[in-house]
Amino acid sequence: MxxxxxxxxxxxxxxxxxxxxxxxxxxxxxxxxxxxxxxxxxxxxxxxxxxxxxxxxxxxxxxxxxxxxxxxxxxxxxxxxxxxxxxxxxxxxxxxxxxxxxxxxxxxxxxxxxxxxxxxxxxxxxxxxxxxxxxxxxxxxxxxxxxxxxxxxxxxxxxGIYQISLYFLLIGFSVIILSSIISIFVSKKITTPLKEITVGAEKMAAGNFNQKIQKTSDDELGRLVDTLNYMSEEILKNEKLKNEFIASVSHELRTPLTSIKGWAVALSLCDPENKNEFTDGLKIIEEESDRLTLLVEELLDFSKLVSDKITLQKYWIDLTNIIDYMVKQSSQRAHRENIELSVTHANQLPNVYADKNRFKQLLMNILDNAFKFTPSGGKVAITTCLDNNVILIKIKDTGYGISKEDLPKVKEKFYKGKNSKSKNGIGLSICNEIVKLHNGKLKILSKENEGTEVQIILPLNTHSEN
CATH class of the missing domain: 3.30.450.20 (PAS domain)
Incomplete structure (x- = not known):
């Protein structure tokens, strides 16, 4: 070869x-x-x-x-x-x-x-x-x-023609020799960086992402080096996030499992006649089992979404009714945590061709984050409008907000923010994937200690009912 x-x-x-x-x-x-x-x-x-x-x-x-x-x-x-x-x-x-x-x-x-x-x-x-x-x-x-x-x-x-032709041929031969030498030099100049890039790429393929490829030019080869180095950095970063995610999920799984096992042992040793203790223990086991089930379902959903193995069940739905239903469902939690929850529809939204259950999951995840990161006495406001041929849904809270360092990364898979209330780092990733599957965009605007605004943007021309 x-x-x-x-x-x-x-x-x-x-x-x-x-x-x-x-x-x-x-x-x-x-x-x-x-x-x-x-x-x-x-x-x-x-x-x-x-x-x-x-x-x-x-x-x-x-x-x-x-x-x-x-x-x-x-x-x-x-x-x-x-x-x-x-x-x-x-x-x-x-x-x-x-x-x-x-x-x-x-x-x-x-x-x-x-x-x-x-x-x-x-x-x-x-x-x-x-x-x-x-x-x-x-x-x-x-x-x-x-x-x-x-x-x-x-x-x-x-x-005379022969002599001149011979002179031209000698010049041509000299040009071929000289140009061939130059072409060897040029080929070497091109292939040497390629060889270095190949060696570096082989090391990356073997799992060595810490060693960077040296950039020697600003041309296409230089951009290729930048791309490979960026790829290795992203892989390292994702590897780190994955490890942190595994550690976080392990902790999230260990807590309910420990509680379930502890109460199972406790119930096996307690007085069978003590119904209150049995009732409390069984209730805790049930709640922790539900918590464990929810976490496993999130993991399964996320895996299906990122691997494009999920099939949406789309049909025409009334988005206004779904939002009002989710507000009603969340009102008890808002009351319990002393958070003011409101919804405002600037104008009538058209029906959308979407997966109803996935939209409920999307709104529930965003509202769950809003409640989780908003202290008692705060506000969560939902507003909807039809503007410039797009459907715009805003969910704004007056919570702790997101730092400048975390904001660009919160939608990345496995990313867990520095806030102590952050969980496993897949909730917003799932939301982002759901919005993408509906040809929309998910934007997050936030300032630390001032609150967060999540925007769901859906293009009207692909969702409006005829």
């Missing part, structure tokens, strides 16, 4: 090689075209000069007469091989004495017959040399009397 470093290096090399190869092909092709075009331009100027001289000074005597008497006129302006052809392509004259029996029928000849400059590049008859031919008409007035051809070897031109 290839490592990331090998993959990066090979990818960089491929891109560099491909880029250099394309550049080399483009440059060499451009140089070749430039030199060939320059040669063609030179021959074209020379052949036009000869053709114009013929048309001006020799055409009156005829082509054959000009050939027999002034042959050198046609090639004294060029070093190329010069041929004079008749209109059928037969060679009338060749400056180097070349002769062939078959008429010439090349592309440049045909183009010249149409009164246009023609040119062609081709291989010599022995295939060892590349030649360029330029053809142009010899005219008397407007009529074409023959064709003049300039033929030159491209050997020298190709040699």
């Amino acid at each position: 290839k490592s990331i470093k090998q993959k990066l290096t090979s990818s960089y090399f491929f891109v560099i090689f491909l880029t250099v190869a394309i550049s080399e092909i483009f440059l060499i092709t451009s140089v070749k075209k430039y030199y060939y075009d320059a040669t063609r331009e030179l021959l074209s100027n020379q052949i036009k000069l000869s053709a114009d001289f013929y048309s001006t000074h020799l055409s009156s005597s005829g082509l054959k007469y000009a050939i027999s008497n002034d042959v050198d006129i046609f090639w004294k302006n060029t070093n190329a091989e010069v041929q004079i052809l008749d209109l059928s392509g037969n060679i009338l004259m060749d400056s180097i004495g070349y002769f062939q029996s078959d008429p010439i029928n090349s592309t440049d000849f045909k183009t010249a017959l149409s009164d246009t400059l023609g040119s062609i590049i081709y291989k010599s008859s022995n295939g060892k040399e590349t030649l360029m031919s330029v053809a142009y008409p010899l005219k008397k007035g407007d009529s074409i009397e023959g064709i003049i051809r300039f033929i030159t070897s491209l050997t020298t031109v190709n040699k």
